[in-house]
Amino acid sequence: MNSSCKKITPLEKFSTVVTGAAGSSSAFLVAVLLILVWLITGPIFNYSDTWQLVINTGTTIITFLMVFLIQRSQNKESIAIHLKLNELVAAHSKASNRLVSVEDLTEEELRVLRKFYAKLATMSKEEDSMQQTHSIEEAEELHEEKQAEKEGR
Structure with a gap:
């Protein structure tokens, strides 16, 4: 500066x-x-x-x-x-831009966002690898694909 x-x-x-x-x-x-x-x-x-x-x-x-x-x-x-x-x-090109200035969100908006990340954490626990990271959208798609594969077996 x-x-x-x-x-x-x-x-x-x-x-x-x-x-x-x-x-x-x-x-x-x-x-x-x-x-x-x-x-x-x-x-x-x-x-x-x-x-x-x-x-x-x-x-x-x-x-x-x-x-x-x-x-x-x-x-x-x-x-x-x-x-x-x-x-x-x-x-970071793959990071969710919705988190930029997250501190400016209302408490209710933070609660909603927290629920999304809690869901992401739950889905991550079901994955074979804990090292994988995704956006919420990617995680939901991947989770659905894996569920479909399990059901298709």
Whole structure:
């Protein structure tokens, strides 16, 4: 991709850095150390309401912010995976093009498509070879041919 087309906003850059840092071993270690410090200071502050409020408030704020960072990261990764899969489907001449942008279908359309592939899986189990792959239409034709051969014997 041409670098002149790439325009990363400061917020996107910041969230990418924070997401990467938050998922690191160092971040986990810092979190554990903070909890230990909080526990150790319990007796110093007589386990007061303020002492408890500090950890409750801190963890609530961090959790609230992390939910949005995690969702942002998952959305970006999901889009990238869908694009890669679309490229693979589009590049394969025998692949069913109905699967390109399948993520844009309604839930009902996905259920219908899932039934087709469940049927394809069932038919595949009846085949002699599990390595064969077909489109649904090809699989139905092949299955009917094999059934006819069995009945004709």
